[in-house]
Amino acid sequence: MKGIVTSLLVIGLTVSVFAQSPQKLSYQAVIRNNSGALVTNHAVGMRISILQGTMTGTVVYAETYSPVPQTNANGLVTVEIGSGTPSTGTFSGINWSTGPYFLKTETDPAGGTRYTITGTSQLLIVP
Secondary structure, X not given: OHHHHHHHHHHHHHHHOOOOOXXXXXXXXXXXXXXXXXXXXXXXXXXXXEEEXXXXXXXXXXEEOOOXXXXXXXXXXEEXXXXXXXXXXXXXHOOXXXXXXXXXXXXXXXXXXXXXXXXXXXXXXXX
């Protein structure tokens, strides 16, 4: 009887525990200015957009960052997509099953909102 109760308790706890992934994506980039020199130890303005369908598709989510991210001594900047200030949509509202999705990054090496560096790439699953 004691074994049955223990088994039911374990099964009940297992069924009631749900794991949920954080609503963020880690993103890193090396920032260079128009001359190709690293932008080191400096604030950089960034806008991140998630586009649906194609590289020029509909923006389903966009955000900026305040305070602006800082590059390190190697020109590396790290942000968590989903933790910025949203300007379009909500990160949790993205229906990932209706992809493909593309990540568009816009950067101002001077730290403002005059985005002179842009890039777009498809979001892919990484094993």
